Amino acid sequence: MPKITVLPHAELAPEGVEIEVPAGTSVCEALLENGIPIEHACEMVCACTTCHVIVRKGYASLNEPEEQEEDMLDKAWGLEPQSRLSCQAIVAQEDLTVEIPKYSINHAKENH
Template identity: 75%
Template sequence: MPVIKILPHPEFCPQGASLSAPAGTSICEALLDNDIAIEHACDMSCACTTCHVIVREGFNSLNEMEEGEEDLLDRAWGLEPNSRLSCQAILAQQDLVVEIPKYSINHARENH
């Protein structure tokens, strides 16, 4: 089972975390299953950017990005070349290092 190392995030995991998840699981599911409450406003349907993560190591082991995810990522806060929507990024057998950005754009939560 691949290991996901989560870098420290002030809200979701202040000390950072290390967790295992089976290949075929999305990064978002793995985080939620391990009590890291990453935002996922669209219930993992690839309709928002609240679950945006930056994959610091292991990016190329993930499934290929589909066009819908690419289009949405253009709207994500703090976009980097190795950004993914965690609900769409499916684990393979390789370990990952993941950073949850400091901010996300969640219009429902922000009362827009």
């Protein structure tokens, strides 16, 4: 079973974490099912950027991003070439290392 290594995030995973997940699971679902409360304001339908992650290892093993995801990613804070919406990134057989950005564009959470 592939592993996802989540790099330390001050709020969501202060020590970082390594989890095993079945192939075919979205990165977002895997994190949520393992106690990492990543934001997902649109309920994982690719309509926001709150579940944005940066894939530091294993990016090529993920499914190709579709045009809708790429369009949404253009609005994400801290966009990098290895950025994905975790609700759309499907785990294959290869291990992943992901970083959850420090900020997201979630006006509800930020009390705007």
